[in-house]
Amino acid sequence: MTDVEAQQAHWAATFAAHPEMYGGQPSAPGAYAVELFVREGCRTVLELGAGQGRDTLAFLRAGLRVTALDYAAEALAGIEQSAGADAERLATVAADVRRPLPLPDASVDAVYSHMLLNMALTTPELEALAAEIRRVLRPGGLHVYTVRHTGDAHCGAGTALGDGMFENGGFVVHFFDRALVDRLATGCTLLDLTPFEEGDLPRRLWRVTLRREGP
Template sequence: MQEDSCANREIIQKQQEHWEKIFSGNPSKFGEKASQPAMWAADIFKKEGKTKILELGAGQGRDTLFFAKEDFEVCALDYCKAGVLDIKQKAAENQLSDRIKALQHDVRKPLPFNDNTFDACYSHMLYCMPLTTSELEFVSNEIRRVLKPEGLNIFTTRHTDDPQYRTGIHRCEDMWEIQGGFIVHFLSREKITRLSKGYEIIEIKEFEEGILPKKLFMVISRKKNK
């Protein structure tokens, strides 16, 4: 994969350490309740008969556990070791280990799965992590590779109408380091279209979450057949 020219690459790469500290200090940083996008996604998956789900950027597993409790088979990946350990522990405590597989993985590297493995992929705010546009293109291509024909890719991202866009410290492209030391990549509709090559975009849903509130897109797309 081609490297991007980004003057703050070292700072961006240290985000993994930042997240490790956040997760290690609080096993339920974002609470135990599933996110609203996970609930929306579950309804879509059920309507389409999608049962084998890949979750990227799973964090500490609040959505992972929700999907498993809804009878989905979930493979959850995150690049933080602390988050993966939390997911495995919570899966065991809830007797869901047979439905949840958790792995530590950096999505800037090829996904460790064969082609056409999953019915659907879900990620909540992975696309607004400090990944460059070319890295996000790589992620989207890898997701497409491991999805079965007609597979769904559902992801959320903060976007360029968010109140924190262009605030804080500019790090690279449309990435800004905001309060708390988090670097956020704010995506435009145009960039989402670019990242959706090889997919049919079904819907781009606008919603809000948390304080401020954060403004997000939920992108629902389907793998195109070659």
């Protein structure tokens, strides 16, 4: 089992043991993304690492058509059940973000993820994923993501794994510095970089908003 697969199994077990661990309300960056995507006239959204679906459901309730991607088929089944009548605008895909995204070129208006890029992904894997996100985004499309950064209290704590990654409490986090944000923004315009805090630690994150350059 690879490090990423071990982390996937760890997250799946955590979700199974705590099915409401994040609650039913959208996250703060999810609410921001809903408002931005609607204002910009987006109709289709790809959410990477949908998890328990709290932001997925917010996108659906706003009238958006959503493709929710996660490695855990059980989590996706739970989102489908929770979507109710909005499920007609929901597609779920069980996939590994280390592989090419299973969508056509320029097929979505927006891409969103909340802490997905902090998984146990190496910098080359993150660069490949960023290139895939640009590929599936239409020219002018939006990419909103959040990441824990090097100012987070857990950065440098626990077991150092190299490449900006640390293991703490069984979870591996790839902490971002500003250079990595800029590196992954190739082919896009950085519209916004906003620091915020979340949770009881608290976790310290950046909310990054990019617009894909065209054509």
